[in-house]
Amino acid sequence: MFERLKAMLVKEFIQTFRDPRMRVVLFVLPMIQTVIFGYAVNMDVRKIPTAVIDRDNSPQSRELLQVLFASGHFRQVAQLDDERQTARLLDSGRARVAVVINHGFAAQLGRGGTASMQALIDGSDSNTAGVILGYLSRLAEERNLQLLAEHAARSGIIVPPAAVRLESRAWFNPDLASPPFYVPAVIANILYIITMLLSAMAVVREKEIGTIEQVIVTPIRKYEFILGKTLPFVLIGYANVFLISLVGWLVFRVPVRGSITLLILATGLFLMSSLGTGLFLSTISQTQQQAKMSAFFIIFIAMLLSGFAFPIENMPLPVQWLTMINPVRWFMEIIRGLYLKGVGAAILWKQLAMLLLIGMAVLGTAVLRFRKTVG
Template sequence: MFERIKHMLIKEFIQIFRDPKMKGVIFLMPIIQVLVFGYAVTTDVKHVSTAVWDLDNSRASRELAARFERSGYFDILFHPETGETVQGLMDRSEVQAVLHMNKGFGADLEAGRTANLQVLVDGTDSNTAGIVLNYSAKIVGEYSEKILVTRMERLLGKAPSGGVTLATRAWFNENLESRNFYVPGVIAIIVMLITLMLTTMAVVREKEIGTMEQIMVTPITQKEFILGKTLPFALIGFADVILITVIGVFWFHVPIRGNLLLLFASTALYLMTTLGVGLLISTVSQTQQQAMMSSFFFYFPAVLLSGFMFPIANMPVVIQWITYLNPLRYFLVIVRGIFLKGVGPQVLWPQMVALLVMGLAILWLASKKFKKTLS
């Protein structure tokens, strides 16, 4: 048995590495993906292109505008003088935010009256717009507090005391770096993509070139055939996990606080599901083109409904229930828990059990379907 599986493994690896394109898919694509998510894909909102439409041009208005620029979140690039200019800047997406201060802004503050500041944001990207408005509210709140404290000092002759001081601290991702959130997740999506695609293509290729029948007339059993077809891609999946982990830790300085052995054990459970789905797709596909399309039909919804980019809690309740059928959802929790939180099986066991049950069920179904297809 083991001798026959060994020969199947050797055959698969020869076929894989004979194709130069396949080498790129296995090793180059994970590197590109982790670099893209490490550098380009970020939810950090900084250096917002900003215009200051200051009709007052007083000391107070200039000081407030300077506070926005000193925050590091806003880059003041334009000083328009008319509403038409502001409209043009927003239409051409040259600015994402506009600070508008009417004439009399400084005089109102000096007289103890409420002065109005208008912040216009480009709402095309609702997420960025919401963050920009929060930044603006914080800066204006701090500026207003400074003015009120100054007035109280004038009235009382001393600084007011008391109040509430807010102390904040982010656990697990102290600097709120979005790459710390995304890079571990790349492990999950890359392993799914590569193992899913390679498994489906390998089995369907045997059908297309007519070697499936030749293999089946050899002494090899169905179980040995399935093991021989899936084990090479499982090993490739582990290799990609190691590759992405090394890049994430040593290049992007993503912390890994948990146990690496737990990561590999969880990866094995996850691979059961991805390889099983790939095998299942191969049984219903007659050509490599069909297999590729079917793989992507499963892959993209799995990524979108996994919590990789969008929080599952924000999805409609019906969609949230559907995500429980998604193995990627569970593996993402495990990977991020190991990398960022350093938690162990005492916390992650529900996700690991879910992957085990799901993997066994999918492999059983795929084997039954595969046996029926061969018959």
């Protein structure tokens, strides 16, 4: 048994790594993708290109704009005279928001009235528009408190301290930066893509090149054939987890705070699902092209419903039920828990159990579907 399995493993390793370009694809490109994803997938909204129309041109309006741009959230790209110019800037995307201060701004403040400031926001990106609106609302609130304190000081009025004061503290990600949240998720996505594609072409490649007939006449058993086909991809998967984790730590300073042993265990359970799905596709496909297209379809759906970018809680209830059978979702929750929170199996037992159940079901189905026959 061990000799047959060893021969099968050697054959698969030679077949996988004989092309030098394949080594680059399997080990170098995932690290490059991690760096690109880490920098590109960034939900932080900073230095928003901002156009300004200051019709009042008073010390008060200039002070307000100075506070606006000193916050670091906004970056002035143009000083305009009328709103027609604003439309061109928003249409072209050169500005995401235009701040308009009309005549009489300082006069209204001087009389103790309410002075208005208008914000024209590009709403084509609803998420960014909501963040911009939040920044401006907070700025207006802080400015109101400052004006109230100044007015009270001039009038000799003692302003009591606020009855409620919010003291917020962000756990696990104090700077609220994007890389600590997205880099661990990249591990799940890349691992799923690589291992599923490799296993999806495992058996069907034998059919295409005609070597499946040679396997049929050998005394190798079904489970030995499957182990020989999948074990190399398991090792490749673990190697990618190590390399991507190393890149995440060195480049983005995102270390594993939880148990390394638990990460290894969770990766093994996840590989059961990804390799099982790929192997199943390989047994029902007649060509490598069919296997690739089927794998990409499943990968796209799995990543979309994994919680990578869109919170599962915001999805419709039927879609949330559908995510229950998505192994990428559970592995992503585990890996984020290990990287960001440093939690253990006492917290992640549900995710581990779901990965085990899905992996056993998928891999079991693939093994039952497998037939050591041509076609």
